[in-house]
Amino acid sequence: MTKNLSAIVIGGGHNGLVCATYLASSGVKTTLLEARETLGGGLSKQTLRDGTAVPGLIQTHHSLNDKIARELKLQSTPCEPLPTTLLSTSGEHITLMGDKVSGAGVSARDISEYRAFREEYLSYGKALKSLMLNTPPRLKHFDWSDKTVFAKLGLDLRFGLGKAGLNEFLRVAGMNLFDVLEERFSSELLKGGIAADALFGNHAGPKTPTTVLPMLMRLFQETGSTASRQVAQVDNLAGQLAEAAKSAGVEIKTSTTVHSVVMDNDKPTGVMLENGDILNADIIVSNADAKTTFLKLVGARNLDGMFTHRVTKTRTNGDVAKFFATFDATPKFTNLSQNASSGRFLVAPTLMYVERAFNHCKYGEFSEAPVLDIHLTTLDNGKSLLSANAMFAPYNLKQGWEAGRAAFEDKILDILSLYAPGIASQVACRELWSPTDIEKSFHIEGGHWHHGEMAIDQSFMMRPVPGAGQYGTPVPGLYLCGAAAHPGGDITGLPGRNAAKQILADLKGRR
Amino acid sequence: MHDFTKTLAPSPFYDRIVAQSQTQNWAHWNGYQTPRVVDTVASEYFAVRSSCSVMDLTPMEKYRITGPDAKAFLNRLVVRDVSKLKPGRVTYVVWCNDEGKVIDDGTVFHLSEGVYRLCAQHHQLDWLRLSSIGFDVSIELETHDVAALSVQGPTSYSVLTEAGISGLETVKPFDIVHTQLDGFDITVSRTGFTGDLGYELWTEPENALALWDAIFEVKKRGLYDIRLIGLDALEMVRIEAGFIMPGWDFNTAETVIRDGYDRTPYELDLGWLVNLNKPYFTGKRALAAANKQPLKRKMVKLILDGNKVPSGSFIFDRKDGKNIGAVMAHSWSPILKRAIAYADIELINGQVPKEVSVEIYYQKELAWKLHWARAEVTDKPFWTPKRRSITPPDAY
Numbered sequence: 001m002t003k004n005l006s007a008i009v010i011g012g013g014h015n016g017l018v019c020a021t022y023l024a025s026s027g028v029k030t031t032l033l034e035a036r037e038t039l040g041g042g043l044s045k046q047t048l049r050d051g052t053a054v055p056g057l058i059q060t061h062h063s064l065n066d067k068i069a070r071e072l073k074l075q076s077t078p079c080e081p082l083p084t085t086l087l088s089t090s091g092e093h094i095t096l097m098g099d100k101v102s103g104a105g106v107s108a109r110d111i112s113e114y115r116a117f118r119e120e121y122l123s124y125g126k127a128l129k130s131l132m133l134n135t136p137p138r139l140k141h142f143d144w145s146d147k148t149v150f151a152k153l154g155l156d157l158r159f160g161l162g163k164a165g166l167n168e169f170l171r172v173a174g175m176n177l178f179d180v181l182e183e184r185f186s187s188e189l190l191k192g193g194i195a196a197d198a199l200f201g202n203h204a205g206p207k208t209p210t211t212v213l214p215m216l217m218r219l220f221q222e223t224g225s226t227a228s229r230q231v232a233q234v235d236n237l238a239g240q241l242a243e244a245a246k247s248a249g250v251e252i253k254t255s256t257t258v259h260s261v262v263m264d265n266d267k268p269t270g271v272m273l274e275n276g277d278i279l280n281a282d283i284i285v286s287n288a289d290a291k292t293t294f295l296k297l298v299g300a301r302n303l304d305g306m307f308t309h310r311v312t313k314t315r316t317n318g319d320v321a322k323f324f325a326t327f328d329a330t331p332k333f334t335n336l337s338q339n340a341s342s343g344r345f346l347v348a349p350t351l352m353y354v355e356r357a358f359n360h361c362k363y364g365e366f367s368e369a370p371v372l373d374i375h376l377t378t379l380d381n382g383k384s385l386l387s388a389n390a391m392f393a394p395y396n397l398k399q400g401w402e403a404g405r406a407a408f409e410d411k412i413l414d415i416l417s418l419y420a421p422g423i424a425s426q427v428a429c430r431e432l433w434s435p436t437d438i439e440k441s442f443h444i445e446g447g448h449w450h451h452g453e454m455a456i457d458q459s460f461m462m463r464p465v466p467g468a469g470q471y472g473t474p475v476p477g478l479y480l481c482g483a484a485a486h487p488g489g490d491i492t493g494l495p496g497r498n499a500a501k502q503i504l505a506d507l508k509g510r511r
Numbered sequence: 512m513h514d515f516t517k518t519l520a521p522s523p524f525y526d527r528i529v530a531q532s533q534t535q536n537w538a539h540w541n542g543y544q545t546p547r548v549v550d551t552v553a554s555e556y557f558a559v560r561s562s563c564s565v566m567d568l569t570p571m572e573k574y575r576i577t578g579p580d581a582k583a584f585l586n587r588l589v590v591r592d593v594s595k596l597k598p599g600r601v602t603y604v605v606w607c608n609d610e611g612k613v614i615d616d617g618t619v620f621h622l623s624e625g626v627y628r629l630c631a632q633h634h635q636l637d638w639l640r641l642s643s644i645g646f647d648v649s650i651e652l653e654t655h656d657v658a659a660l661s662v663q664g665p666t667s668y669s670v671l672t673e674a675g676i677s678g679l680e681t682v683k684p685f686d687i688v689h690t691q692l693d694g695f696d697i698t699v700s701r702t703g704f705t706g707d708l709g710y711e712l713w714t715e716p717e718n719a720l721a722l723w724d725a726i727f728e729v730k731k732r733g734l735y736d737i738r739l740i741g742l743d744a745l746e747m748v749r750i751e752a753g754f755i756m757p758g759w760d761f762n763t764a765e766t767v768i769r770d771g772y773d774r775t776p777y778e779l780d781l782g783w784l785v786n787l788n789k790p791y792f793t794g795k796r797a798l799a800a801a802n803k804q805p806l807k808r809k810m811v812k813l814i815l816d817g818n819k820v821p822s823g824s825f826i827f828d829r830k831d832g833k834n835i836g837a838v839m840a841h842s843w844s845p846i847l848k849r850a851i852a853y854a855d856i857e858l859i860n861g862q863v864p865k866e867v868s869v870e871i872y873y874q875k876e877l878a879w880k881l882h883w884a885r886a887e888v889t890d891k892p893f894w895t896p897k898r899r900s901i902t903p904p905d906a907y
Contacts, residue, residue: 079534140770266795266799295644299645300587300645300646301790304608304794304796305608305638305641305644306607306609306644307609307610308642308644309642312644332657474796476796
C-alpha cells in the first residue's frame with residue numbers, strides 16, 4: 001500500500017528524523033531536507049564566536065520515550081540521571097534527584113511530601129498516555145478512531161487514577177502552579193525550583209492560569225523513560241537519530257533550504273528549494289513551526305482565510321535566551337563541592353521570584369532578576385563551559401536585542417555572582433542568543449522553544465490550530481510533524497512518531 | 512467617518528430626504544436613518560417599474576481596495592473568477608468562509624486599473640482584514656466617504672441625461688464611467704438592485720446635494736416624474752428581480768450559531784458563481800467537496816396560485832404532505848399580478864420539485880384562515896424586462 005509512494009520531510013530536527021525513519025521503515029521513499037549543515041535542530045552541536053564547540057540549544061533533556069527508542073532501534077546508551085541543584089544565596093542548596101529531595105534547609109515534611117507529589121503527578125502524566133501517543137481526537141465529525149482515543153483517555157483517567165485520584169486530577173489540571181505548590185510545600189526554594197522547571201519555554205509565570213498542564217506534559221515524558229540526562233554525556237541523540245534514519249533508508253540532504261511547497265491544482269506535489277530545484281513527492285511533511293509551514297512555505301494564497309488568520313494569531317514568541325560563558329578554570333559556586341559543580345542548577349529561589357521575573361516580559365522587558373537553568377561542563381580543551389537558559393527574555397524586546405543584548409548578559413552575570421561570587425570577572429568568553437537569534441539560526445518563527453506556546457488553547461486537538469490538529473492540514477497531502485503539532489515541544493519524538501502513524505494510516509485509506 | 516455615538520446618522524442627502532418624506536417612516540440601515548416608506552409603497556414601487564425612482568445608497572457598505580495584490584486578494588476572497596474583470600466593469604460576487612458557507616454577497620467595481628470598490632450587504636472589514644494576511648493590499652472602509660444614489664426605472668436614462676450627465680448611451684449593464692456634472696466628478700455605473708434599467712451614481716459627500724438637485728430639477732421642469740423610494744418598495748422589486756439578501760433570506764456563515772444552518776452557494780442557487788478552476792480561494796476545497804455530493808436543499812423561487820401572500824409559510828411536497836421547507840422572502844408582485852416567494856426547501860429524491868404546496872395563514876376580517884396554494888418552482892428571475900439590458904436604452 002505504501003510502496004512506490006514518496007515523502008519529503010522538511011526539517012531535520014529530532015521530530016523530522018523520527019517521522020522520516022518511521023515512514024521509510026514502512027516502505028515510503030523518504031527524503032529529509034535540512035536547511036542547516038547539521039541534523040537534530042536544537043540538539044545539534046554549535047560553535048561559539050571564539051570557536052568553542054558547545055551543545056546547541058538544548059543542554060539537558062529527558063530521554064526519548066522508551067517506546068520510540070525501541071521502535072527506532074536506537075542504541076541504548078547508559079544514561080546518568082542528572083541531579084538538579086536549586087541554588088540558594090544562603091548556600092543551603094536543595095538537590096532534586098528522581099523522587100528524592102535533599103538539602104540542609106529542607107524539612108522532613110517537604111521530603112515526604114515531595115515523594116508523594118511526584119508519585120501523584122507522575123500518575124496524572126501517565127494517565128494522559130493514550131492522548132499523548134495518539135492523534136488527538138477531533139471534536140467535530142468524530143469517527144471511530146476519535147472515539148477510541150477519548151474512551152481510552154477516559155478509562156485511563158477513571159481506572160488508572162481511581163476515584164479520588166480522578167477528582168484531584170480534575171481539580172488541579174486547570175489550576176496554576178502557584179496555588180498547587182503553595183498547598184503542598186513549605187520550602188520557598190523547592191517551590192520556586194519546581195515551578196521554574198515546569199515553566200521553561202513558556203510565556204507564563206507560576207500564577208498564570210492552567211500552568212499545571214505544561215508540568216503534566218513534561219512529567220509524562222518521565223513516565224516513559226528514566227530521568228533527565230545530559231546531552232553532552234549521551235553519545236549525541238541527534239547522531240543516533242540520523243543513523244536510525246539512514247539505516248531505515250531515508251535520503252538525507254543537509255544545507256538544503258526549502259523555499260516553498262509546490263502546489264498544483266491545490267495539492268502539494270513537491271517542494272522548491274532556495275536554488276530553484278524542484279523535488280517531487282506524494283506526501284509533504286513539515287517539521288517546521290506552523291507559521292513557517294503555512295505562511296512561508298505554503299502561502300496564504302493556497303489557504304483559506306480564517307485558517308490563515310488562526311495560524312497568524314498563534315502565540316509563538318519565545319521568552320528564553322541562551323547564554324554561554326567559558327572559563328579557564330571551573331567557576332566556584334558557594335557551598336558546592338568541586339564534584340557537584342558540574343551538573344544542572346536552577347536559579348529560582350522563590351515562587352514570587354519566578355512570577356516577578358515573568359512580569360517584565362509581559363511589557364517587552366527582560367527580567368531584572370532572570371530565572372536560570374544552568375549547566376556546567378568541562379570541555380575537551382580543559383576549559384569550563386557554563387550554558388544557561390535564561391528567562392524571561394521576550395522576543396519583542398522593547399529596545400531591540402541588538403541594544404539589549406549586553407545589558408541582559410550583565411543581568412545574568414549579576415545573578416550568577418550571587419551564587420558564585422567573582423564569576424563575572426573570570427569569564428573568558430560570553431555569548432547570548434536572544435529569541436531573535438534562535439529564530440534566525442534555527443528557523444523557528446518567534447524563536448519559541450516549543451514552536452508555539454504550550455497553553456491549553458494551543459494544545460491537543462487545538463495544536464497548532466483547529467483544522468490542523470490531527471497532523472494532517474487543510475492542504476491534503478501536507479502534514480505537520482514537529483513541535484507545532486500535538487503533543488508539542490521538548491525532546492520527545494512524539495509529534496514525529498504520531499504524525500508518521502497518521503500519515504501511514506491515511507495512506508492505507510483509513511480515516 | 513461618521514459619529515457612531517449617534518444612533519442614526521444623517522446621510523449627506525438627509526435634508527432633501529426629510530423634506531420629501533410624507534410619512535416620516537424610518538428604518539435604520541447600517542447606522543443611517545433611511546426611509547422605509549416616503550409616501551406610499553405603491554407609488555414608490557411603480558416609480559421603479561414605470562417611471563424613475565431615486566434611493567439613497569450611501570449607507571451601503573463600501574470598501575476601497577488598492578495595492579499591488581488587490582486583484583489577487585479579491586480573487587482569493589470571492590468564489591467567482593474576478594481576475595479578468597476589466598477596469599470600468601462591475602460584477603456580482605459572493606464570498607464564503609473556510610467551510611464554503613456564504614458570508615455575504617456584493618459587487619466588485621473595478622474603478623480604474625488596480626483600484627477596486629467592494630460593496631457588501633453587511634460590515635466586512637474584519638473578514639477583509641483577516642483575508643488580507645499575506646497580500647500587499649490596502650483595505651479602506653469608505654462607506655461614509657462616498658455619497659451614492661440609485662436611480663432606477665424605465666425613464667432613468669432619460670432623467671439622468673436631462674440632468675446633464677452625458678455619455679450614458681454607450682454605458683452597458685455593469686459598465687462604469689467617470690464623468691462630470693456641473694463641474695464636480697461623479698462616477699456612474701449601470702447597476703442596481705431592482706432588475707430594471709437603472710444607474711448608481713457615486714460622488715464626494717460635499718457634492719451630494721448638488722447631485723440630488725440636478726436630478727430632481729428634471730422633475731421640477733415637468734419633464735419626468737421622479738420619486739424618492741424607501742426600503743419597502745425596494746424589497747418588492749428586489750424579490751421580483753431575483754436578488755437575495757444575506758442575513759434575511761439565509762443565515763450568513765459567520766453569524767450562524769448552529770451547525771448546518773448556514774448555506775453554500777450551491778444551496779442558494781448561486782452555484783453558477785463558483786469557479787473551481789481558478790486559483791485557490793477561501794472555501795474552495797470545501798466547495799469542491801460539496802460539489803461532488805448530491806445537493807440536499809436549495810433556495811428556490813416560487814410563483815403561487817391565488818392572491819394570498821405566503822408570509823412565514825411552510826412548504827409541503829403536496830397538500831397535507833411532508834414539510835420540506837419554509838418561505839424566506841415573499842411579495843405580491845404588482846407587475847406580474849402574482850404572489851412570489853423564495854423558499855428554502857429540501858430536495859425530493861435528489862430533485863428540485865416542479866411544484867410544491869404552500870400552507871398560507873391569512874386574515875379575513877381579522878379572523879385567521881388557512882389556505883393551501885399550489886406554487887410553481889421557477890429557476891428564472893421573476894421579472895427581467897428587455898430594457899434592463901439594451902444599449903443604448905430606450906428614451907421615453
